[in-house]
Amino acid sequence: MVSERAAERAYDVVLFGATGFTGGLTAEYLAAHAPEGCRWAVAGRNRAKLEAVRERLGLPELPVLVADSADAAALGEVARSARVVISTVGPYQKYGEPLVAACAEAGTDYVDLTGEPEFVDAMYTRYHPRAVASGARLLHACGFDSVPHDLGVLYTVGELARAAGREELDGPVTVEGYVRAAATFSGGTFASALTAFSRPVQTGRAAKARRAVEERPVGRKVHGVMVGPRWSKDARAWVVPMPAIDQQVILRSAAALPQYGPDFRYGHYAAVKRLPIAVAGILGVTGIALGAQIPPLRRGLEGLRPSGAGPDAEQRARSWFTVRFSGVAGDRRIWTEVSGGDPGYGETAKMLAETALCLAYDDLPKTAGQQTTAAACGTALIDRLRAAGITFRTLGARPSEAPGRYVG
Numbered sequence: 001m002v003s004e005r006a007a008e009r010a011y012d013v014v015l016f017g018a019t020g021f022t023g024g025l026t027a028e029y030l031a032a033h034a035p036e037g038c039r040w041a042v043a044g045r046n047r048a049k050l051e052a053v054r055e056r057l058g059l060p061e062l063p064v065l066v067a068d069s070a071d072a073a074a075l076g077e078v079a080r081s082a083r084v085v086i087s088t089v090g091p092y093q094k095y096g097e098p099l100v101a102a103c104a105e106a107g108t109d110y111v112d113l114t115g116e117p118e119f120v121d122a123m124y125t126r127y128h129p130r131a132v133a134s135g136a137r138l139l140h141a142c143g144f145d146s147v148p149h150d151l152g153v154l155y156t157v158g159e160l161a162r163a164a165g166r167e168e169l170d171g172p173v174t175v176e177g178y179v180r181a182a183a184t185f186s187g188g189t190f191a192s193a194l195t196a197f198s199r200p201v202q203t204g205r206a207a208k209a210r211r212a213v214e215e216r217p218v219g220r221k222v223h224g225v226m227v228g229p230r231w232s233k234d235a236r237a238w239v240v241p242m243p244a245i246d247q248q249v250i251l252r253s254a255a256a257l258p259q260y261g262p263d264f265r266y267g268h269y270a271a272v273k274r275l276p277i278a279v280a281g282i283l284g285v286t287g288i289a290l291g292a293q294i295p296p297l298r299r300g301l302e303g304l305r306p307s308g309a310g311p312d313a314e315q316r317a318r319s320w321f322t323v324r325f326s327g328v329a330g331d332r333r334i335w336t337e338v339s340g341g342d343p344g345y346g347e348t349a350k351m352l353a354e355t356a357l358c359l360a361y362d363d364l365p366k367t368a369g370q371q372t373t374a375a376a377c378g379t380a381l382i383d384r385l386r387a388a389g390i391t392f393r394t395l396g397a398r399p400s401e402a403p404g405r406y407v408g
Contacts, residue, residue, distance in 0.1 A: 009108075010081045011039045012360045014065060016099060017088035018042035019049040022113065022143075024056075025349035026088060031057045033388070034357065041065050043078050044089075069095040072102065079106040084356045087112040091195040092119045100127055100138060107134035109359045113143035113352055115245045116196045121206035124370045125213060132369040137376050142355040143348035146249040147373055148323050148390070149177055149268065151382050152338040153250050154374040155392050156327040157260050163332045163397055169261035175327045176225070177250075178235035178271040179242060181343050183311075183319035198293060222254040225267035232271070234326040234335065239269035253374035261329065271324070316342040324395070335395040347390065354384045 015030065017023040023044075030040055041063035044050050050064045065081070067074035069089050079085060079102035089095045092114040103110035104127040114120060120140045131138050141147075153175050161169050196203065224247050229240045247268040254260040311319070319342035327334045340347045355373055358364070362380040373381055382392055 009083045011041050011063070011083065013038065013040040013084045013086065013356050014043050014078055014082040015040065015086045015088070016043040016067070016069075016078065017086075018053050019044050019046060020088055022345060022349060022352075023088035024053060025345055026086065026353050027053055027057060029349045029353045031059060033353065035361065038357075038360075041082075043067055045069065069098060072098050075099050075102040076106065079103045079108045082108055084109040084111065084360045086352060086356050088352070090114060090116075092116050093195050093199070097123065097126075104131040104134060104136050104138060107136050109137045109139070109356075111139045111142045111352060111355050111359070113145065113348055114140050115143075115145035117245050117248060118196065118199055118203040118206045120245065120248075120370075121203075121210040125206070125209050128369045135368050137359060137367055138370045139355060139359070139373060139376055140370070141245055141249050142352050142373060144321070144343040144351070145244060146246040147351040147355070147381075147385075148321070148338040148340070148343075149179070149246040150249050150253055150372055150374045151385070152177065152323050152325050152336065152392070153266065154253065154257075154378065155338070155382060156325045156334065156336045157329075158379070159334050159336060159394050159397075160327050160329040160332060161259060163334060164330065168259045169329050171261060171330050172263040172265070173261040173327065173329045174225070174265045175325055176232075176234065176267040176269065177246070178232065178237065178239055178269050178324045178326075179321070180237070180271045180324075181319070181321040183316075183321065183343050200293075217255045220255070220258070220260075220262045221264070222251045222260070223263075223265045224248075224251055225265050227267060232269070235269070235271040235324055237271035237273050238275050239271045242268045242270045244268065249372050250374075253372040256372065256375040311342075311345065316346050319343065319346070321347070331399050332397060333399070334397040336393065337395055338390065338392050340390040350388050350390070351385065354388055355381060358384055 015023060015027055018027045027042055034040055042050050042053055043065035045068040047064060047066050054060065054062045054064060065078055067078050075098050085099065085103055085108055087096060087099050092112060093116050096112065096114065096119060100110060100123050127138065156175055157173065161167060226241045229238065232239045247266060250266050254264040321343035322337055322339040325336045355377060358377045358381045364377060364380060367376050386392055
């Protein structure tokens with residue numbers, strides 16, 4: 001579905017922030033995988049750097065659009081020229097709002113890779129109504145935060161319904177997700193995390209403001225579950241609650257989609273094989289979160305990973321992720337898994353680009369305003385990601401009262 005105002009635009013996709021680390025990887029992915037006839041362009045504030053990206057890609061005719069993230073007029077021109085805009089310019093709390101505003105006003109679909117809850121909630125409060133009116137679909141968290149988790153739960157719920165012989169589940173549903181990864185991260189990702197950690201009060205206020213205006217599902221309930229550190233037979237690992245935006249995204253998908261059932265619960269965890277590693281991870285995240293509250297310490301932490309820096313190709317080639325899900329509905333229990341390569345960069349660029357292409361080209365449910373990938377793109381995006389090399393699979397199923405684990 002393309003909004004009427006976005007039907008005739010110069011470009012199908014515009015990539016804003018193509019000179020950054022993740023933006024460059026996303027440009028490489030589009031250059032290799034955009035369908036024939038796709039009209040796409042790169043955008044950013046520095047023409048010389050954009051032209052260097054174009055030269056590196058070997059696409060001398062690739063259009064270059066110059067716009068600063070703080071120049072509302074220039075961003076408006078970019079938004080009006082495109083059917084879909086991809087933004088890789090973060091931290092989004094500092095740089096992201098003007099482009100969201102421009103897309104909401106122009107009826108242009110928008111995707112980014114933010115994992116910053118305050119930004120997502122504030123953008124909902126400020127721009128969701130305008131986007132609904134214009135027909136724009138605003139999709140945040142379209143990278144490793146939170147595509148494999150959001151679509152993994154959608155896939156798991158679908159497998160539970162298939163096992164029950166139904167399109168929609170009619171009783172309580174509980175899903176838990178267990179994340180494992182071996183990867184490094186870029187300066188932009190670290191800066192976004194520090195920004196989020198440094199603003200707990202503002203994050204709470206933004207969440208409260210959103211709750212005051214957001215519609216809730218009628219006759220249905222969704223709940224977040226957070227159980228303390230423990231050994232999980234489903235994950236075959238020690239698991240600890242994961243302080244990421246993923247759970248919030250999944251619960252919003254569950255609120256929007258009736259197939260998740262009338263009473264849906266989700267818990268999100270990091271999984272590690274050894275208890276000392278779990279403890280060290282908890283202490284490390286706590287230390288960074290506390291350090292981010294103190295400006296001199298935050299500046300010191302920012303210096304550990306400069307913006308624009310990221311893992312090289314060899315490091316990315318060694319990286320991987322798996323997200324394993326345990327789902328229970330009625331008398332059925334099922335185990336599923338989403339897995340892929342480098343989560344933070346190679347696969348994030350893939351997820352981001354394929355989400356934009358899905359919005360541009362696929363036959364999707366009619367939605368508008370701020371959406372999740374599951375609600376806006378559904379199984380069409382799962383199909384795209386499978387074709388691109390990300391695995392969605394069912395590991396096993398048993399009656400829920402039966403003892404034992406899946407056979408994987």
